[in-house]
Amino acid sequence: MKFYRNVVLIGIDDDSLQSGAREIETLLKREIARHNLSDEINVVEAGALGFFGTGVTLMIHPGQITYINVTKEDIPEIVEEHLLKGRTVSRLIMDSVYSRGYDFNYKHRIVLENSGLINPDLIDEYLGTGGYEALEKALLNMSREEIIEEVKKSGLRGRGGAGFPTGLKWSFTAPLDAKQKYFVINADEGEPGTFKDRLIMEGDPHKLLEGLIISSYAVGASKGYIYIRGEYKLCIERLQRAIDQAREYGILGKKIFGSDFDFDVEIKVGAGAYVCGEETALIESMEGKRGQPRSKPPFPGVVGAWQKPTVVNNVETIANIPGIISQGADWFRGFGTSDCPGTKAYTIMGDVSTPGLCEVDMGTSLRTIIDNYGGGMKNNRKFKAALVGGAAGVFLSDKLLDVKMDYNNLHEYSAVLGSGAILVMNDDVDILEMLWSVIRFFRHESCGKCGPCANGNEILYKLINNLRKGEGKKTDLDQMLQISEAMFNTSFCALGQSLLLPVKSAVTNFKEDFLKRIN
């Protein structure tokens, strides 16, 4: 293996590609060659480096020097100053651009441990980090029951939003005597403001693949599907490449690692419906039907895709599996809280200094996340609210800034962790406008299967539009609460039930924003 003096990581994700990351990469390599440094400096494509709205980002090792908003014009300077002469270009360094430093929190990363550090397009780099060792251990040294037991012991809960215990979910399907079972990865990340799964898949596709193979082995599924949203072009590309490489290495296919386990994976591309993140609608869509939820029971774990037992798990959930298998449930329980062990990937957006992605222990407070990983409030504005959990989440006021965030604890405050999207708002933001946007989203995404959701969203949208125009009445607020309450009680699936939390939390926690529009 060749050693290099410097390694330049360039974050390649959908965000940076739009800022011209590929062009800059070409230019960077050309400049390095021009200075005859090609033997000393290695340029590596990595997944997202962890923050957003920062254009093209480079991280140079050793030293973990991070340049943000890099343009073509900056490249000659970076190469000459930093790579040739060893002087950093301070005006582009992230820490100098933002008042606080950025905490990468590498020691407490599980699902993102390799993201931004290895080249996701090369299976060898993943193998170099100990990749696929968990799979080997699972297939050769562990029984199916032992794997499920280990996952149960780890206390891992579904990271898609509902927080259902993963081991328990598997244990419904594993004992079923069926000729065919399926394992489906839900990568239809549709919750507004959530892009953690995209970054996991872009940054470390093999981790997901390894988790999928182990999980499928545990429940006895011989075929896996990754249902991924169509907009995630780069993810699809990288996952497909990962699958191809794994096949080539004998990690997918017949008799994996000499065991008697056969397994293969197929990518199914979604067509852009939020409701297809609901597992039964996802299955309908996979079968080629309209993406609408099915009645439960029977649950997909018993009667799922093509009527066969099917486990559906979120990307982040499954990306935790290799770690749990290789290092054990006790190691996993070393992270997070006793009810909700492990870490959680959050996407922080809105009025913070460094919007982006972080992975922290479960139970980390909102304040810590905003301050340490979001770089604090942008321009030192006052915190007003955070929408936690995506559009189906809750508008939290500053009273809950210090609450430990995990599935159980937030529940006590009538809030949810959801998908882990955190939208931070400063005191300039009108919560009525935010709620309008949430309702407009749900109105657009309601699938139309059941009455309360399709009709209720339409009426909520009409009511909030009236309020927005200053034509609303005080009774409209009560009506909005009544309707969302009824939608919660009667809607077919979680989509229609979701409105209650944002509507209730906005109208009760930020009532003044509504009252001031009512004459």
Place this chain on the structure above:
Amino acid sequence: MKIMINGKSYQASPSETVLQVALRNGIYIPHLCYHQRTGPAAKCRACVVQVEGMNGLQTSCNLSVRDNMKVITDSPAVKAAQKMVVDLALSTGKHDCLACEQNGDCELQDAAYYLGIEHPSYQVEIPDYPLDDSSEFIYVERDKCISCGRCVVGCNQNVVNEVINFAYRGFETKIVFDQDLPMGTSSCVQCGECVQLCPVGALIDKRARGKGRPWNLEKIETVCPYCGVGCKLELHVDTLKNEIIRIKGVEDSPTNEGMLCVKGRYGFDFVHSPERLTKPMIKENGQLREAEWDEAINLVASRFNEIIEKHGSDSVAGLASAKVTNEENFVFQKFMRREVGTNNVDHCARL
């Protein structure tokens, strides 16, 4: 097994749902998408009830009964939820009963009546759906559609014509014919199954419009005169005018289970046709003249006898109509074989 509904015990069989047991015993639970022939869809959400030991409200249409299940259908919480569901449906469509053809026979109206909804509480603009009167017999008014999906199931699973389906999403969801064609240019064969199943006035019998309220029409059961299947019909008759206004299939008929074909459902105009033969006609010197039944039958009998005597029994043949019943066909072949003495007997049911 037994289940308790609102504190009273009822006999139930394991294959039944809570809604079925309730309806069978005269306990009304509002329901818009359930129909015995399309099955539970759990789409309209109006049939929610409370069940002891279960979290939240349950839709009774797809809830299988369990022994000793305790169901509440009329608590304030249940009725409030039902009321909101029905109110939302009423608020988001053009449900003006006064001129609606379905008035008096409308399941949305029944639900509103039961829940005491006088006016819809909310008003929203509904998408501007043009009326579709492009087809011969069916009038499509999407403003009144509540997206219950019965017509979709009926078209695709009962009669398997596969014309109707849902298209678009959310509040814009609507039923479409083929690839959103007008019904008249679609591949619809006008069997009217969708009209029969529609709980509201979205799909109605075009020719019956304005010709009588459901409660003014007498319902008369009969058998379809067209083919040998023998579908049971329910004629809706204006008795004062002695006129058939519309025909529906009889839901509990074992023969057709409510389904009909285009001829059986819509091909009844011949009944009132002035060109219809009401008396036998005898041709004399190339001219047809009216005759009485006795004369006509005597003429046919005597001519047959003459031919048989002169040329033998096998010189005549009998062709029966496939429109008559099996029993009538049986009698006919018996007549040909025993009375006439020939095996030359056939019927017209040929394709």
